[in-house]
Amino acid sequence: MEEDANPVVVRLKELGLTDETTEQIIEMGIESIEDLTTLREEDFIEVGVPRIRARKIIAALTPAKTENTMVSAVSFETILPPIPGDSVWLSDLKAGGVLKVTPATVISAIRAALAYRVRLFDVPTILAEQMERFADSNEEQVPPEFYELRKQLTRRSYAEIFQAIPGLDGAFVTEVRKKQLFQRIDSYLYPAIVEFRRQLDAWQTTWIQGAANPTMMVTILAAGGGTLPPGMMQPPDTGSLRDAAEEVVNAINKVFAGTGVPVTNAVAYDATKIREVLANPSLPGMIGAANRDQMLRQLNVVVPATYPRLEQNLTRFVLAIMQIKDLPVGEEEIRFFSALYMLGSQIPWDQLDARGPTGIGGKRL
Numbered sequence: 566m567e568e569d570a571n572p573v574v575v576r577l578k579e580l581g582l583t584d585e586t587t588e589q590i591i592e593m594g595i596e597s598i599e600d601l602t603t604l605r606e607e608d609f610i611e612v613g614v615p616r617i618r619a620r621k622i623i624a625a626l627t628p629a630k631t632e633n634t635m636v637s638a639v640s641f642e643t644i645l646p647p648i649p650g651d652s653v654w655l656s657d658l659k660a661g662g663v664l665k666v667t668p669a670t671v672i673s674a675i676r677a678a679l680a681y682r683v684r685l686f687d688v689p690t691i692l693a694e695q696m697e698r699f700a701d702s703n704e705e706q707v708p709p710e711f712y713e714l715r716k717q718l719t720r721r722s723y724a725e726i727f728q729a730i731p732g733l734d735g736a737f738v739t740e741v742r743k744k745q746l747f748q749r750i751d752s753y754l755y756p757a758i759v760e761f762r763r764q765l766d767a768w769q770t771t772w773i774q775g776a777a778n779p780t781m782m783v784t785i786l787a788a789g790g791g792t793l794p795p796g797m798m799q800p801p802d803t804g805s806l807r808d809a810a811e812e813v814v815n816a817i818n819k820v821f822a823g824t825g826v827p828v829t830n831a832v833a834y835d836a837t838k839i840r841e842v843l844a845n846p847s848l849p850g851m852i853g854a855a856n857r858d859q860m861l862r863q864l865n866v867v868v869p870a871t872y873p874r875l876e877q878n879l880t881r882f883v884l885a886i887m888q889i890k891d892l893p894v895g896e897e898e899i900r901f902f903s904a905l906y907m908l909g910s911q912i913p914w915d916q917l918d919a920r921g922p923t924g925i926g927g928k929r930l
Contacts, residue, residue: 572598580622588610601626605893621803625895644904645885657843668884670826672818673833681837683872685875689714689841691864695852696762708851714842737824738831746828749820757816760880761886762909769906772800800899810889871913875886878912 573595577587589612604626609619680686688718693714700707717855821829842848846857885905892898 573601576601580625581618582614586614617804620807620894622804624802627895644900645881645908668887670821670829671883671887672880673829674746674750674817674820676753676836676876677829677832677884678747678754679876679879680839680871681747681753681832685836685839686832688843688864692842692852695864696760699851699853709847710842710845710851713923738828740829742824743832746820746825746832749825753816753819754813757809757813758886759885760915761806761813762882762912762914763804764809765906765909766876768801768803768806768902803894803898803902806902807889810886813883813886814890871916872913875913875916878908882908882912 573591574587576598577590582590590604590608593604593605593608604623606616606619606623609622610616614622693711696711696714697707700711843857843861849856849860852860852863854863882905885901885908889898889901892901
């Protein structure tokens with residue numbers, strides 16, 4: 566009877582836990598009802614509680630909010646993970662020497678895939694051809710940049726990013742492996758990201774519809790209620806979002822299976838170097854163009870105006886999804902998902918369909 570009087574035991578049994586599971590939870594160091602709020606989903610799973618039931622228990626143990634969570638403004642700039650700059654990203658790629666699926670590699674995948682969809686990798690070939698043609702037509706020598714481009718086309722060593730991995734060089738990054746990488750991204754990663762976004766939109770819509778239901782509001786006020794009861798504005802369960810996030814992580818693992826990591830890093834490195842070439846202010850004159858815009862038209866490059874922001878926002882969206890598994894249940898996850906929804910609303914999702922955005926020549930892939 567003394568054990569039954571223990572408020573911790575009573576609470577755990579109210580939640581439907583067995584005597585054995587209750588004892589295992591208490592052995593973790595739980596001494597009070599307040600201590601129960603420190604438990605995480607993984608703690609219950611570890612003692613044999615099914616995942617979905619564990620989430621419900623955590624939700625039940627989370628203190629109810631009496632205020633309207635929806636009225637507080639959420640800024641994804643301060644909540645979601647930032648994107649590292651190019652120098653930090655390159656440093657992360659070549660650090661260590663052990664192949665891992667790190668945030669830097671995921672950044673590489675998105676950067677490479679979007680560059681492939683707008684056919685950025687065709688630029689060096691087209692540019693070198695036009696530089697040589699312009700020099701011939703003016704009976705001049707080609708500029709030094711021409712040879713740098715040729716080197717980039719024919720001798721990709723990737724020494725800067727492969728230096729920490731013995732035995733790996735540019736010859737490993739073949740066209741076949743690149744094609745396989747892009748096919749995996751299109752088949753696994755993009756669909757998983759789009760499905761997560763669909764679940765996130767549905768979650769947000771359900772929350773808004775429940776909170777803004779005029780019939781329900783009128784009924785409550787007509788009954789004499791001056792204020793909404795606690796829990797009225799509570800958001801829907803986030804279990805479906807966590808499941809969708811797991812599917813994104815699974816898709817990432819499929820993309821990088823086998824040799825996916827070094828190939829991804831190499832292709833993203835290529836994209837970065839090509840963009841550096843295009844930023845050269847003297848480049849237009851080397852092909853007879855008056856300015857950068859005319860040069861891009863002459864190269865027949867048509868990159869959507871939304872491309873830079875698409876790359877930035879999509880990268881941040883995926884990096885945030887990767888952090889969901891570590892989110893504690895409660896107010897913090899609600900703020901996180903709300904911020905993620907705001908970020909997702911700024912992404913032109915139609916450009917991630919099977920056809921992709923328009924690329925060189927205004928044609929789709």
